Amino acid sequence: MPADPSPAIATRGLTKRFRSGQVAVDGIDLLVPRGCVYGFLGPNGSGKTTTIRMLLGLVSATEGEHELLGESMPAHAASVLPRVGALVEGPAFHPYLSGRANLLRLDAGDRTVVASGAGRRVDEALERVGLAAAAAKRYRNYSLGMRQRLGLAGALLRPRDLLVLDEPTNGLDPQGTREVRTLVRELGAEGSTVFLSSHLLSEIEQVSTHVGVMSHGRLVFQGTLTALRQAAGIRVRVETTRPDDAAAVMRALGTGTTAVHATSGATSSVVADLSDGEGTPVDTALLVEQLVKAGVPVHEVVVERPDLEDLFVELTGEGFDVDQ
Amino acid sequence: MSTSELTRTSTEPHSRPQPLRLFRSELRLVFGRRRNQALLAVLSTAPILIGIAVRVSSPGGDGEGPAFLGQITENGLFLAFTALTVTLPFFLPLSVAVVSGEAIAGEASSGTLRNLLVVPVDRTRLLLVKYASIVTFGLAAALVVWGVGIIMGLLLFPHGAVTLLSGTTVSFADALGRALLVALYVAAMLAGVGAIGAFFSTLTEVPMGAMAATAVLTIISEIVGAVPQVRGIWPYLFTTPWLAFGDLLRSPVPLHAMGIGLLTEGIYIALFLLLAWARLTTKDISS
Numbered sequence: 081m082p083a084d085p086s087p088a089i090a091t092r093g094l095t096k097r098f099r100s101g102q103v104a105v106d107g108i109d110l111l112v113p114r115g116c117v118y119g120f121l122g123p124n125g126s127g128k129t130t131t132i133r134m135l136l137g138l139v140s141a142t143e144g145e146h147e148l149l150g151e152s153m154p155a156h157a158a159s160v161l162p163r164v165g166a167l168v169e170g171p172a173f174h175p176y177l178s179g180r181a182n183l184l185r186l187d188a189g190d191r192t193v194v195a196s197g198a199g200r201r202v203d204e205a206l207e208r209v210g211l212a213a214a215a216a217k218r219y220r221n222y223s224l225g226m227r228q229r230l231g232l233a234g235a236l237l238r239p240r241d242l243l244v245l246d247e248p249t250n251g252l253d254p255q256g257t258r259e260v261r262t263l264v265r266e267l268g269a270e271g272s273t274v275f276l277s278s279h280l281l282s283e284i285e286q287v288s289t290h291v292g293v294m295s296h297g298r299l300v301f302q303g304t305l306t307a308l309r310q311a312a313g314i315r316v317r318v319e320t321t322r323p324d325d326a327a328a329v330m331r332a333l334g335t336g337t338t339a340v341h342a343t344s345g346a347t348s349s350v351v352a353d354l355s356d357g358e359g360t361p362v363d364t365a366l367l368v369e370q371l372v373k374a375g376v377p378v379h380e381v382v383v384e385r386p387d388l389e390d391l392f393v394e395l396t397g398e399g400f401d402v403d404q
Numbered sequence: 405m406s407t408s409e410l411t412r413t414s415t416e417p418h419s420r421p422q423p424l425r426l427f428r429s430e431l432r433l434v435f436g437r438r439r440n441q442a443l444l445a446v447l448s449t450a451p452i453l454i455g456i457a458v459r460v461s462s463p464g465g466d467g468e469g470p471a472f473l474g475q476i477t478e479n480g481l482f483l484a485f486t487a488l489t490v491t492l493p494f495f496l497p498l499s500v501a502v503v504s505g506e507a508i509a510g511e512a513s514s515g516t517l518r519n520l521l522v523v524p525v526d527r528t529r530l531l532l533v534k535y536a537s538i539v540t541f542g543l544a545a546a547l548v549v550w551g552v553g554i555i556m557g558l559l560l561f562p563h564g565a566v567t568l569l570s571g572t573t574v575s576f577a578d579a580l581g582r583a584l585l586v587a588l589y590v591a592a593m594l595a596g597v598g599a600i601g602a603f604f605s606t607l608t609e610v611p612m613g614a615m616a617a618t619a620v621l622t623i624i625s626e627i628v629g630a631v632p633q634v635r636g637i638w639p640y641l642f643t644t645p646w647l648a649f650g651d652l653l654r655s656p657v658p659l660h661a662m663g664i665g666l667l668t669e670g671i672y673i674a675l676f677l678l679l680a681w682a683r684l685t686t687k688d689i690s691s
Contacts, residue, residue: 136522138689161524168522172515176437188429189523195425234519 086150119284122294171231480557504601
């Protein structure tokens with residue numbers, strides 16, 4: 081099959097201003113390539129869910145436009161949304177219906193599937209999320225984890241080209257979280273594009289290939305996870321008695337900005353970004369070799385791994401405080 | 405992606421019309437709900453209570469009470485008419501107010517509205533399916549009162565040829581047919597309440613609020629309809645033509661009042677469905 085060039089999700093200047101005047105989403109340009117697992121990251125209240133609601137046509141955009149799977153929304157909702165599975169802001173079902181009956185109801189709403197396959201589709205979806213045993217139980221008697229699974233089953237009622245999952249591991253125990261993570265990886269491996277929102281960096285980091293970071297309604301970072309790590313700046317620190325020479329060698333190899341800090345004792349530490357302007361990391365083995373060749377005494381070389389958590393906090397300017 | 409593409413094309417031929425699937429699902433939701441079953445059960449007690457009360461009381465009476473009450477002892481069929489007359493001002497519209505107020509607001513409050521819309525269920529289609537199920541419930545409610553009324557009437561009172569209000573006598577089968585038309589007319593009147601309820605239901609995420617607003621509007625309309633000083637606006641009230649179904653018990657049937665009734669209700673239905681549509685199709689679904 082020829083690769084479809086259109087991105088799974090593309091938005092241009094997507095904005096939501098509520099009647100109160102509050103700008104929940106402020107001109108974001110999302111670009112989610114086909115086949116990736118896109119982690120949509122941001123603190124609570126940063127505009128993630130409003131963005132997802134706009135993407136799916138639940139909330140109208142104040143400004144801007146967007147496309148799903150190459151078709152403009154919300155104009156083509158009827159043809160594109162059957163190819164999109166969604167779990168928006170947690171599971172929601174009729175409490176007095178069984179899990180199975182709830183899914184059958186969603187299936188009944190889909191005009192693009194044949195009625196005769198409904199039972200099979202529902203059972204397969206329940207099987208896939210591990211709810212087959214509780215299919216006949218009323219939703220009101222489901223635990224939070226089971227509810228979340230049922231929500232995922234709803235998104236997986238049929239093969240989807242795009243899955244939009246809003247905080248899918250909310251309320252799950254560690255075992256459930258791990259299962260959802262596995263499921264997301266499987267879906268990605270099967271070729272579906274997965275758009276996954278979370279306020280937990282660790283979760284996104286483990287499954288995503290691409291990342292978008294939201295803060296106060298703005299998209300403050302978008303790119304591959306590798307690019308995010310580089311943005312966090314893998315740095316190298318060299319302890320030496322001849323800092324100026326060391327800095328010269330490092331600059332010659334193409335490292336980023338260098339800085340010299342005096343430390344206690346005879347040595348100083350020279351710190352540099354390990355990546356050049358294009359984002360290619362400099363080989364540390366080569367660096368050490370060059371330093372030694374140049375006669376620079378190397379007391380210690382430390383590669384400082386990026387702490388994404390720190391970067392996340394830096395990007396979003398958030399601690400535990402919720403926006404607004 | 406190839407696997408998902410293949411599965412899709414093999415199992416899902418597009419544009420095969422299945423308009424009734426969601427409607428059937430909706431009916432299961434409405435009629436499967438215990439509360440709605442209880443409403444129908446309560447409605448069915450009206451003809452039972454009236455029948456027993458008339459049966460055990462002294463025959464004849466003194467002409468008091470609702471229309472047709474005196475005729476019950478002469479012919480059991482009149483129990484169905486009496487029961488519809490008694491339940492139409494309050495119990496029937498209340499039960500339709502409950503079901504219609506629930507329609508959109510209930511899905512919004514449980515969050516299931518967003519699930520349906522991303523399936524996707526088109527908003528206009530959702531409104532039409534919801535309204536069709538409301539009308540069906542109103543019809544079922546009218547038929548329950550009617551059916552139980554007829555059964556109780558046949559069990560407790562004499563039956564046979566029926567003397568109509570106009571004095572002519574018609575066969576039992578003829579009278580039964582007229583009784584069914586009465587139930588259908590009542591259902592059409594309830595469809596007006598249903599449209600008002602559907603509109604209120606698009607305004608809120610609190611089903612109880614939409615139910616209460618619908619019931620209150622019905623009662624206010626009936627109160628206004630009982631105040632002679634404002635007789636001028638009576639023709640514009642949706643509750644005014646409700647009891648015109650008594651004309652079906654005359655021969656020949658005068659169609660004028662019921663025709664006006666159906667027209668009035670039709671205008672109310674069109675107006676409130678249009679308002680509901682305008683609201684629902686432009687609403688941000690944030691629940």
